[in-house]
Amino acid sequence: NAYTDYRVMYDKEDLDAVYICTPPFAHGEQERIACEQGIAMFIEKPIHSELEPAIIINEDVERSGVITSVGYHWRYGGNAQNAKAMLEEQPQILGALGYWIGGMPGTPWWRVRAQSGGQHVEQTTHIFDLARFLVGSDGKTVHGVAASGSMTHIENYDVDDISMVNIEFKNGAVANIVSSCAMEGFGRVHLEVFTRGLVVTVGGSNNVNRGGETEPLSGDGGADRDRVFIDAVKSGDASKILSPYSDALETLRIMLAASTSFRTGKAIDL
Structure with missing residues (x-):
């Protein structure tokens, strides 16, 4: 059955799970009702x-x-799975450098800060989350800077053209993550993670550098996020889900701390 009102759907259907695929600003009541009714959620x-x-x-x-x-x-x-396994064998992860640089998506709400949160919140969130996952730690302190002014020809645009966010993690590692939606004909989307004897790049070239020798980073052995979720709903065992809501909340903390830092110029303790 198709519905134009999720409240009606919740009332009429006997649901095991829902997919909540809304823009950032539109989350809220859908999740609350699902919790009240004991319905599993896959959330964008x-x-x-x-x-x-x-x-x-x-x-x-x-x-x-x-x-x-x-x-x-x-x-x-x-x-990412193979990179994490390699990094877990290292005595210390020093830091990470990430990018999401390219053009601007055409979706109207994306370029409105109050609705998307800005590129670093809506799009580069994948890189922030991957940094947490591979570094193996939550954020401790966040500082960021941002610039704009090159996209004045775009109507109803108030997000940053470019931003750079520095993160200190609780385990002592550091990271810098760059976002830009103002590039024409250029793109860079990847994360590099650094240890003393190993550098792994996930996204882009997908490679591993060991002591100056570079080799491909294998893409074998991954899993499908939807299959993992559906299997968890069927079995009641959520142990293979890699990003439950509580974990994703820690990624959000970092990105929104960056937003505060852009405005205030101050480092934000989490």
């Missing part, structure tokens, strides 16, 4: 454009015990 990233509503939803999720999965599909790829 990022989980919200604001922190406090996401914290409240997470409390609802924890209280209800529903299974959740957030659409950070990079975690499930064979490249």
